[in-house]
Amino acid sequence: MSTDPPADGPSRTLGKHAVKIDGVSKSFGKTVALEPVWLKIRRGEFLTLLGPSGCGKTTILNLIAGFLEADKGEIFIDDELVTQVPPHQREIGIVFQNYALFPHMSVTQNVAYGLRTRRISKAETETRVREALDLVKLQDFADRRPKQLSGGQQQRVALARALVIRPRVLLLDEPFSALDRNLRTAMQVELKEIQSRLGLTTVFVTHDQTEALSMSERIAVMSRGSIRQIGTPTEIYDHPQNRFVSTFVGDANLFSADLLRKTAQGARLGVGGTTLDLDTYQDDLPDPGPVTLFVRPEQCTLTAPDQPGAITATVALSVYQGSHAELHLDCPASEDGRVMLRVPCGEAQDAGTKVGLALPQRGPAIYAKEGGPE
Amino acid sequence: MNKRPFLGWFASPSILIAFGITASFLAIVQYSLRAHVPGSLDPGGFTLENFTTLLKAVYGQAFLNTVLLCFWTTVFTLLIGYPLAYAMIRAKSLALRSAILLISLTPLFLGEIVRTYSWMIVLGNRGFLNASLIQLDLIDRPIDFMFTMTGVVIALVHFTLPIVVVMLAAALSHIDRNLERAATSLGAGRVRCFLTVTLPLSIPGIVAATSTSFAWTFSAFATPQMIGGGKVQTISTLVYQVGFASFNFPLAASLSLVGLLFTIAVLAIFNTGIRRLEQMGAH
Numbered sequence A: 001m002s003t004d005p006p007a008d009g010p011s012r013t014l015g016k017h018a019v020k021i022d023g024v025s026k027s028f029g030k031t032v033a034l035e036p037v038w039l040k041i042r043r044g045e046f047l048t049l050l051g052p053s054g055c056g057k058t059t060i061l062n063l064i065a066g067f068l069e070a071d072k073g074e075i076f077i078d079d080e081l082v083t084q085v086p087p088h089q090r091e092i093g094i095v096f097q098n099y100a101l102f103p104h105m106s107v108t109q110n111v112a113y114g115l116r117t118r119r120i121s122k123a124e125t126e127t128r129v130r131e132a133l134d135l136v137k138l139q140d141f142a143d144r145r146p147k148q149l150s151g152g153q154q155q156r157v158a159l160a161r162a163l164v165i166r167p168r169v170l171l172l173d174e175p176f177s178a179l180d181r182n183l184r185t186a187m188q189v190e191l192k193e194i195q196s197r198l199g200l201t202t203v204f205v206t207h208d209q210t211e212a213l214s215m216s217e218r219i220a221v222m223s224r225g226s227i228r229q230i231g232t233p234t235e236i237y238d239h240p241q242n243r244f245v246s247t248f249v250g251d252a253n254l255f256s257a258d259l260l261r262k263t264a265q266g267a268r269l270g271v272g273g274t275t276l277d278l279d280t281y282q283d284d285l286p287d288p289g290p291v292t293l294f295v296r297p298e299q300c301t302l303t304a305p306d307q308p309g310a311i312t313a314t315v316a317l318s319v320y321q322g323s324h325a326e327l328h329l330d331c332p333a334s335e336d337g338r339v340m341l342r343v344p345c346g347e348a349q350d351a352g353t354k355v356g357l358a359l360p361q362r363g364p365a366i367y368a369k370e371g372g373p374e
Numbered sequence B: 001m002n003k004r005p006f007l008g009w010f011a012s013p014s015i016l017i018a019f020g021i022t023a024s025f026l027a028i029v030q031y032s033l034r035a036h037v038p039g040s041l042d043p044g045g046f047t048l049e050n051f052t053t054l055l056k057a058v059y060g061q062a063f064l065n066t067v068l069l070c071f072w073t074t075v076f077t078l079l080i081g082y083p084l085a086y087a088m089i090r091a092k093s094l095a096l097r098s099a100i101l102l103i104s105l106t107p108l109f110l111g112e113i114v115r116t117y118s119w120m121i122v123l124g125n126r127g128f129l130n131a132s133l134i135q136l137d138l139i140d141r142p143i144d145f146m147f148t149m150t151g152v153v154i155a156l157v158h159f160t161l162p163i164v165v166v167m168l169a170a171a172l173s174h175i176d177r178n179l180e181r182a183a184t185s186l187g188a189g190r191v192r193c194f195l196t197v198t199l200p201l202s203i204p205g206i207v208a209a210t211s212t213s214f215a216w217t218f219s220a221f222a223t224p225q226m227i228g229g230g231k232v233q234t235i236s237t238l239v240y241q242v243g244f245a246s247f248n249f250p251l252a253a254s255l256s257l258v259g260l261l262f263t264i265a266v267l268a269i270f271n272t273g274i275r276r277l278e279q280m281g282a283h
Ligand SMILES: Nc1ncnc2c1ncn2[C@@H]1O[C@H](COP(=O)(O)OP(=O)(O)O)[C@@H](O)[C@H]1O
Pocket: A028, A031, A032, A033, A051, A052, A053, A054, A055, A056, A057, A058, A059, A060
């Protein structure tokens, strides 16, 4: 633990963890919004909460911000216990999905709001508002009202307003979901630049896996009120630990397989009439019996249909994608009867062609059958 | 051809009503321009005399009373109605929300006469209010509520509250909760958050509630008639008195007409003032 000189205001002890969530849970009546969750966010880290709508992402943000009270558990910010601290004393910056700019104030007044509540001098307020507007490239819009700005500009005002108070943590709740695709990409880059320049601890919420993979240092994948896996984007994409993560992030081919026995490196499987010895990265393997074998499209290779060890399949559809073609195969060994893989455009095949499918030894993962214990 | 085949059917009742209103309005205009023949219900020839009669002090006093009643009723209704509406929108418990709604709406269901009689019982010299104040040793002698402006205002506030609470609640419920959350996250405590975000954003609702309350109180009749007991004359009570005690229909008609124009003028001035304010705020 180190004590850095304070940026402003009373001195703060700067611990290693900007945010620590310790067994926090939350229910609304009978709806469990959040199962007990443990999460540590490092200082300066860009962490993304990724999951489908209704999985509890906003609930976590609201708990960190103090808008909701946890049923159980404790929350620490900069190693300070804040569970009982009211939201206006938590020094957290928030960007809402709908921006939530004050419609009756100008851009300058919006950005200055958090400085006025802190009774910061007029001169300093002016300087800091100008700096914040420079940061988001909105110098020329200082006197406008929010409704006179485009969606992207409103987004930037919201960001400037949250940043100008030098928050301990920045929370963003699906900030780009209302923007069109080009603008979204531009804003992603801009946010990422600002965040790393300021070294700002950031919790970013999205249901868009591409956005999560491209922006985050770490991703917490959530479903139904709990965190299913936390890791770097590479870990999440290459080594998903369960079926939910494998299908939610990236494309997945799921085969019905039989786990014959566990081996030193992994497991021996029967799949599509052949056997496969798998080297696995997984911590736990399911018990021998029927299992699901997960393979990324780019891990499958096309072979001749009669090649030993290959799974048989028939081309159902080939979809031209510009840089490559997507080949959809009918494959009885697949759980939903279909397998997808990507091939160079020249290697696309006609519907009805019989092909073989070879699976690699490394990369795929084994999960318990859907509905069974995971 | 017609894209909305039922529109005509749906609109027909409103045409009927519009016709009725126009007809009665024209009748009033016509009456107001006729001479009063004492002892007869039929009016005499055309004249402007009714309007010159209205310049007498007694009518001026009634106009003044009416405006004062409207003003104070509106002020107190807003002061009571705003917190009620706020609590109704923001209370966490459904039971509390329903209770507030029920309490603020009951005056609508009571009926004018029952409600006003209840107030006469409460406000009388030996009524509930004076008895309580004396019991609590707050006063020695009963305060005169009956037949005073104060008493009429108290009863009118009760009368106006439902409409104001409903209008303010509608306005408050349209304020995005995230705006208050944003203010809070930026360091604003409850009071600052209310004064800088919630209150300014509910101004359109306050304006609408004010105009409505004004018009609502302006047209009130039973309450000033029974609680004012002839001591607090308003335009409505005077119309009644002139028309149905003295049977001077022409004068009653001209009084009604001037009252109507007066209400329109007051609301117009009010709305222009607000628009000016808004324009100033926008720059
Ligand atoms: N104020 C609330 N009252 C009742 N249920 C709520 C409330 N807020 C959230 N929930 C429920 O909690 C769950 C998680 O919600 P939320 O955190 O908003 O999900 P996400 O942001 O991931 O879409 C959902 O099932 C939602 O319906």
